[in-house]
Amino acid sequence: MKKQISFWAIMILMSSSAWACPVCERNQPKLLRGWTHGAGPDGGFDYFIVIAMVIIAVISLILTLRWIIRPGEKNTHHIKRYILNQEGYESEK
Incomplete structure (x- = not known):
């Protein structure tokens, strides 16, 4: 505490x-x-740059959180399945 x-x-x-x-x-x-x-900011172009950076950062944050929370890789031939199955196979030996 x-x-x-x-x-x-x-x-x-x-x-x-x-x-x-x-x-x-x-x-x-x-x-x-x-x-x-x-x-x-000195002019209108400076505001445009800042607004563009904020938009890109917000989109990046949203997409990052989306893919962390729900990755969506359900294919049985995905590389992650191969690695997970290989590790499980080696631990059984």
Whole structure:
């Protein structure tokens, strides 16, 4: 229990340092105020790049979770079946 409390305390402290300071917040565009440090995007193309990265990351996350939860390899000749059967065969000897 003590380890969990320490872990969450560290995570909260680390996340609070990620928020923007007052100077950075003032220099950011309205859309990103208070979220990050440094200068904001310079133009419309920068927003396009960020939006494209977010879309790719979300799609990757969804597909990763989908294939981890339900792999869908039901074919009896799949390579995984060969490896599993081979290991079982060797352990019976």
